[in-house]
Amino acid sequence: MIDLLILAEKASAAKHMAKAFGGTTGRMAGKTYKIVHAHGHLMAFKDPDKMVTTAAAKQRYSSWTDMQTMPWDQADFSWAKTYTKAYNAYTKKSKSTRADITAIKAEAANAQAILMATDNDPSGEGDLLGWEIINAIKWHKPVYRIRFADETPKSLNKALHQMVAITDQFKQGEYLKSDARSKWDFLSMQLTRISTYAARQAGYRVKVINQGRLKSVIVLKIWQQQQLIDNYVKTPYFEAKFKDPAGHIFARELKTDAQKQAARFADEKSGQTATARYTKSPVTNIKRVRKTQAPGALLDLAKLGSLLARQGFNPKEVLATYQKMYEAEIVSYPRTEDRKITQEQYNELLPVVDSIAAVIGVDQRLLTHRTLRSKHCASAAAHGANRPGIKVPQSLTELAKYGPSAQAIYKTLAANYLAILGEDYEFDRVTAQLQLYPTFKTGFNVPVKLNYKAIFDDAEQVLAKTKPLSTVVGPEAVPFMYQGANPKPTRPSADWIGKFLEKHNIGTGATRLSVQAQLTSGKNAFINEKRGFYTLTQPGTIAAVLVRDTWIGSPQITKQLFDHMDAVGQLNESPAVVVNSATKVVAHDLPLILNNSQALAQFVGKPAPTRTTKKYKAKPKVKGQYCDGQTVEFNATWSGHKFSAEERRKLLQGATITFEATSKYGKTYTATGALKQQTYKGKQFWGFKAAFGK
DNA sequence: GCAAGGTC
Secondary structure: OEEEEEEEOOHHHHHHHHHHHOOOEEEEOOEEEEEEEOOOOOEEEOOHHHOOOOHHHHHHOOOOOOHHHOOOOHHHOOOOEEEOEEEEOOOOEEEEOHHHHHHHHHHHOOEEEEEEEOOOOOOOHHHHHHHHHHHHOOOOOOEEEOOOOOOOHHHHHHHHOOOEEOOOHHHOHHHHHHHHHHHHHHHOOHHHHHHHHHHHHOOOOOOOOOOOOOHHHHHHHHHHHHHHHHOOOOOEEEEEEEEOOOOOEEEOOOOOHHHHHHHEEOOHHHHHHHHHOOOOEEEEEEEEEEEEEOOOOOEOHHHHHHHHHOOOOOHHHHHHHHHHHHHOOOEOOOOOOOOOEOHHHHHHHHHHHHHHHHHHOOOHHHOOOOOOOHHHEOOOOOOOOEOEOOOOOOOOHHHHHHOOOHHHHHHHHHHHHHHHHOOOEEEEEEEEEEOOOOOOEEEEEEEEEOHHHHOOOOOHHHOOOOOOOOOOOOOEEEEEEEEEEOOOOOOOEHHHHHHHHHHOOOOOHHHHHHHHHHHOOOOOOOEEEEOOEEEEOHHHHHHHHHOOOOOOOOOHHHHHHHHHHHHHHOOOOOHHHHHHHHHHHHHHHHHHHHHHHHHHHHHHOOOOOOOOOHHHOOOOEEEEEOOOOOEEEEEOEEOOEEOOHHHHHHHHHOOOEEEEEEOOOOOEEEEEEEEEEEEEOOEEEEEEEEOOOO
């Protein structure tokens, strides 16, 4: 018997704990222990029709076509969970998690208590997956919880001394809120059924039109942006500005629409007239101020994905390659939420920063900033921002075995990390104005010392390829007519969607990239991706048009969900209120989606005419009363033979008949048989059944 | 056939 069975979320966490506590089994703080681990969620909700008991309910919750069955009544559901299938990328096989549960159960049989040491995610997901396992093994003895700031030995040992008892899961806010979240998302599946039905009703032969609070928002946002681009009309304007001999532009700062209207003219002539009112003016009030800028935030996976998209790597490949590099401990944990690191994580990496620099060809003399800036420092960061691992590769070429993007991943990730060891970028801010017209101003930056920017330049993409202007301003500037235009809307891209999702706090670091990978791959892809730029496919356009003006397509829905989840987490609100709100969304969106299907023809073109192949042609039927009294319907023709009135009468009497049939190869043969109730693909039907072999 | 959230 051991005192504590320590349950870690995943293999890497278990490994770090073994390192911190002195082995997979052992004794620490006067207690014997053993470490086991899951791999994320081992349990998931059963299908809707498997969570209800009566035959009528089972029928209701399996329907994809009867809109009267929705919204679902969540009170009908048992919310029972079952094992999931875990996909192994190496064996390319899916395996049930049943074996993992059995193994943990066997270990628990020898333990006095379980210590839940899963991740401490802000969403409570670690608590949810921990309880799923504890419930699945039917554990009724004490449960303790630790929450660690990161997985370094120091933090893990510190957490161990702050162990708390959490024996009642229904009083634990973290569990309650993530449980409510998972039920909310589960109920949102109805919107996929509704959308699929709506598209088919409108005549589109679609597979599945997926909807959810990530998918719908992404697809709708891309569609709306595409509409803006399609409807964009370039409207030129003409405005008076000044230019000095070096080419610096002096202009008025136009903030409000009124200011813009007063200074900009739609026709060239008015622009010329306005410009002609000005004369050459001396430049005055030239100021040079030395300024500094600290390195930017560290990367998360979505940001890394979008940086690499510009180099032609797709999210799916980047995810897979990163995962392999993580398993080899060359890079840190991929699915992190963190954009910061703890002091411990910083200290851990410090001894190897010079060798990392050598591998990616960064000048080690630039790495002089050996304290962690507060802007990059978090008091708790379970995994910390995406960064290089403690294991440093010998060279970049050695990384090629992990995948096409491996070298690019390491170079980008390492350079971004090393930048925080560089000194602040130094530049001069130069400003000046015109003596005669002081509202006309200019301003630009002159680099003094690149410092961290020589390691990783976060603003790289913004820099134009034009030659920088001379830093000499003035001594005078002449008026000229500037021709501008209203800006063209940005093309949807991985980067752009990433920023949008982050702004609205939709999805987590892990799901933001994985849902984009999902939407851009497979036969039923909703998004075409090319070098990071997005366009919608036909099913993608259908999905978007269907959720116009709906709640599921609005980023506000996630905001509301999260606000309510926080209240549940604080035990200030009943979880049922959160779950109920999903039903309200379905009730609100159902008629809108059905109505939106009428707009499909306008935006995605008319559906292709239905194929009239033999396979889909309805066969003529015969109806009558069978000898047992029930009314039956069966095909009027069987294997090229049309039953005569006499044969039909006999068949309904239950008699055996014999006739000449024609095979599909044109050969005639004698068939003997009777009318029978049969099953085809799980569906029952009545029809002639030949007694072959006679 | 359905979600989003973990995981490999």
